[in-house]
Amino acid sequence: MTTTDKWMDLLADDRLLLDRASTAERVADILRQRVIDGALTPGTQLSEEGVGKALAVSRNTLREAFRLLVHERLVVHEFHRGVFVRVLSVDDVVDLYRVRRLLETSSVQRAAGAPGPLVEAVSEAVTEGERAAWDERWWDVGTANMRFHEALVALACSPRANETMRQVLAELRLAFHVMSRPREFHEPYLGLNREIADLLAAASWRTAAERLDAYFDAAETQLVEGYGSYRA
Amino acid sequence: MTTTDKWMDLLADDRLLLDRASTAERVADILRQRVIDGALTPGTQLSEEGVGKALAVSRNTLREAFRLLVHERLVVHEFHRGVFVRVLSVDDVVDLYRVRRLLETSSVQRAAGAPGPLVEAVSEAVTEGERAAWDERWWDVGTANMRFHEALVALACSPRANETMRQVLAELRLAFHVMSRPREFHEPYLGLNREIADLLAAASWRTAAERLDAYFDAAETQLVEGYGSYRA
DNA sequence: ATTGCAGGATTGTTGAACAATCCTCTACGT
């Protein structure tokens, strides 16, 4: 029984890796990646003809892909003008931090029943960030930091919460791209992350949530300041 | 200066009401409404030809609309098979309640700085539900109940949180449609909602959050039970 | 400096076409 169950899981994974995905979704995957890693900078227009020619897909298929990205808020769609990589306003950044505060602190607070592996994943994400910092790979530090916060929400054991969190973090990448000093922004939080991870490992959920709250106070004001050069 | 600013705001509102929406979005609006109000029951297939003929739009446009609804999880898209109105599993319902618990209790907990009108909106939603119950309009009781919980999240002053909450509640409508007794399900919570609203009006955020937690314990188990006839 | 007006470019939407896949029904062999 248990062996067949394992087969099932493997097959389920393969099913996703096999074709089983429309071109529109794959196009969306590519564009999403390019937006997140910064190859497509905020404000860039994604013209239907240009992108369509580049990826060798028809305009209709491309428009389906655009709809997905619009819904994920990674690009904006201006009627009769086209789609553009989103430019986050200060209000957007503030809002994203509000959502994060809601999801993350709440997840940590009620993480008492969370499975052990999920708690360990939090520590692992912190370790990964520390390694990246040692190597001075600051972009990777940011990535690890996001995985850390993703792991916090994962404590809630809710696929939908995980999904929203992923989207929120993807959106935040847009903000990080216009940030000038990645090191000064990410480095200070390594210690705090470790502290929170240790509190979780010790099952001190309440204290961890409070530390996390402090984290948000600091991070938000700092990010908004670094965003000051932008218009509201 | 201040007068011109007011003009600007008014014009900004009108801009949205004017056409400014693609056919795909309007089609999605229609279908979304039909799914939410139950005209399209879970499991129903939305064939491209059928819906396209009915709404007099081309298949390509229709597929753009479908992408939106898929992303909102109101319909599912099976490759080479078509799109179907979503059938929620018990796991889905449990997950939706997890997300609600995260968002709502967290919003209430930190509602200290929320603007007065937002707190009043909570009470108004409760009143609306009581009126509907008096008239025995049980579906409207459910709607008012949702507006109540939407108002709770609105206390967080986050457009994105509001948006996700709207989506979560829309998804929950799918579950309510397969529920047999709407009265027995919605009626018991009227008193609890009133209690929570009063606590909020009295600025007892912490107590309100605790009562809300109790609400979720009750509602979730009851809904899962009422969902027992379904397969996992 | 602002307005009005071509002209060109891009998007919005449609319809048709073809390939790929799925579903159903039938025929076959055991």
Add this chain to the structure above:
DNA sequence: ACGTAGAGGATTGTTCAACAATCCTGCAAT
């Protein structure tokens, strides 16, 4: 009777070409 294999039809996936609607640019006029 049962499971299987395959043919046929229906639906979806994707592309292409066309046209309408809208936007942007530049220039002329006031």
